Amino acid sequence: MKTAQLASHPFRARFVLAAASMLLCGVSARAATIQIGFTGMNLVYDGSTITDAGSSAGGVGNPAQADSLASVDFFVDSTLVGSLSSDISVDIDIPDVLNIPSAANAVYNQTTVGNPGYFDLLIGTSPLASEYLQLDLEEVTVSYFDVSGLVQFTFGAAVAASNSQNLPFSLEIGDPVTLSFSAQVSPGTKTSAGGFITGFGATGTGEIRGELVPEPSTFVLAGMGALAMSLVARRRRRS
Numbered sequence: 497m498k499t500a501q502l503a504s505h506p507f508r509a510r511f512v513l514a515a516a517s518m519l520l521c522g523v524s525a526r527a528a529t530i531q532i533g534f535t536g537m538n539l540v541y542d543g544s545t546i547t548d549a550g551s552s553a554g555g556v557g558n559p560a561q562a563d564s565l566a567s568v569d570f571f572v573d574s575t576l577v578g579s580l581s582s583d584i585s586v587d588i589d590i591p592d593v594l595n596i597p598s599a600a601n602a603v604y605n606q607t608t609v610g611n612p613g614y615f616d617l618l619i620g621t622s623p624l625a626s627e628y629l630q631l632d633l634e635e636v637t638v639s640y641f642d643v644s645g646l647v648q649f650t651f652g653a654a655v656a657a658s659n660s661q662n663l664p665f666s667l668e669i670g671d672p673v674t675l676s677f678s679a680q681v682s683p684g685t686k687t688s689a690g691g692f693i694t695g696f697g698a699t700g701t702g703e704i705r706g707e708l709v710p711e712p713s714t715f716v717l718a719g720m721g722a723l724a725m726s727l728v729a730r731r732r733r734r735s
Contacts, residue, residue, distance in 0.1 A: 528573050528708040530669045532617065532629070535701045536566025537586055539649075539679055543694040546590040546613075546638075546651075554587040555614060557630070560622035562587035568617070570665055572708055578665040580619065587616040590633070590651070596640050598688035604640040612636040615653070615675055617704065619664060629704065630659040631673060640693075647681035649698050658706075668709040677702025 538549035548554070548563035562585035570578045590613040596604050612633045620626035636653040655673040663669065679700025686696040 528710070530667060530704075530706055530708045531571040531574065532669075532704040533569045533571070533701070534565050534567065534584075534586065534617070534703070536564070537677060537679065537700050537702060538563045539588065539698045539700070541593070541596075541649075541693070541696050541698070543692070544591065544594055546588065546593055548586050548588040549697065550585065550587070554589060555616070557587075557616065557618060557625050557628055558623050559583070559585045559618045559620060559625055562616070562618050568619075570663075570667060572667070577667070580664070583619060583621055585618045585625075587614075587618060589613045590615075590636060590638075593638050596693040598686075598691055598693045600642060601644070602640070602642045605637070606639075607635065607637045609635045612653070614659070627662050627664050629661045629663055629669065631655045631675060631704070632657070632659045633675070647686065647696075649679045649681060649696075649700070650677070651679075651702075652676045666711070669704070670707040670709040673704060673706035675702065675704050 540547050540549050550563035551561040554561040565584045565586060566581070568580045568584045569576060592608055592612065593606065596602075612635065614633060615631045617629040617631075618625035619628060631653075632655065633653045634655055636651065639650045641648045641650075653675040655671070655675060657671045658669060658673055661669060677700055679698035682697045682699060685698075687694045
C-alpha cells in the first residue's frame with residue numbers, strides 16, 4: 497500500500513528531493529574553509545608590544561611599514577588555489593603583552609581581551625597595498641616557552657570580524673576568523689631586566705583560517721538546478 501502511495505505522488509517526492517539537493521548545495525558552499533598559510537614572518541618584542549620587524553608604525557595598509565614575507569599560500573578545503581612569493585608583507589601590532597619571565601625553563605601564558613591589536617596581510621607595494629586582509633583582533637592568547645634552551649613563542653587569536661579585505665584569486669573570507677602563528681626566538685636577541693624579558697626578535701610561520709564566502713553564482717546555480725528538477729517532475733506528472 498505504501499509503495500502505491502509513493503508512486504502516485506512523483507511530483508511531491510521529486511520536489512522534496514530537489515529542495516534537499518538545493519539545501520545541500522548551499523550548505524556545502526558555506527562550509528568550505530579558506531586557509532592562508534604564510535612563511536618568513538619576522539617579529540619584534542619590546543617588553544610590552546609585539547610588532548612586525550618592518551616598522552613600529554602601521555595600520556594604514558602601507559607595505560613600507562610592514563615586514564616582508566617569504567611566501568603566502570591560499571587553500572580552500574586544503575586544496576591549493578594560489579601562491580605568492582613577492583610583494584607580500586604583514587603589519588602587526590599586539591599591545592599589552594607584559595611580564596614574560598626571563599628565567600630558564602620558564603613557561604608563560606596570557607590571554608587578553610578588549611583591544612589587543614591588529615594583523616594585516618598586505619599584497620602590493622608602497623604607498624598602499626592593492627590586495628589585503630585587515631584583521632582587528634578581539635582576543636589573543638600568547639604563550640612563551642624556554643625549555644632546554646629552545647625558546648619558542650606562539651600566538652593565537654580569535655577575530656570576530658575582518659576590518660576590510662580584498663583578497664586575490666577571487667577569494668572572500670567570512671567571519672569569524674582565527675589567526676595563529678609560531679615563532680622561534682632568534683639567538684642573541686633576548687634581553688631582560690628585573691626577572692622579565694625586555695625584548696627579543698623572532699622568526700616563524702602562521703595561518704589565517706575562516707569560512708569561504710561563496711560567490712553569488714553558487715546559490716544561483718543551486719536554485720536553477722532545483723527549479724529544473726521540479727519542472728521535470730511537473731512535466732512527467734502532466735504527461
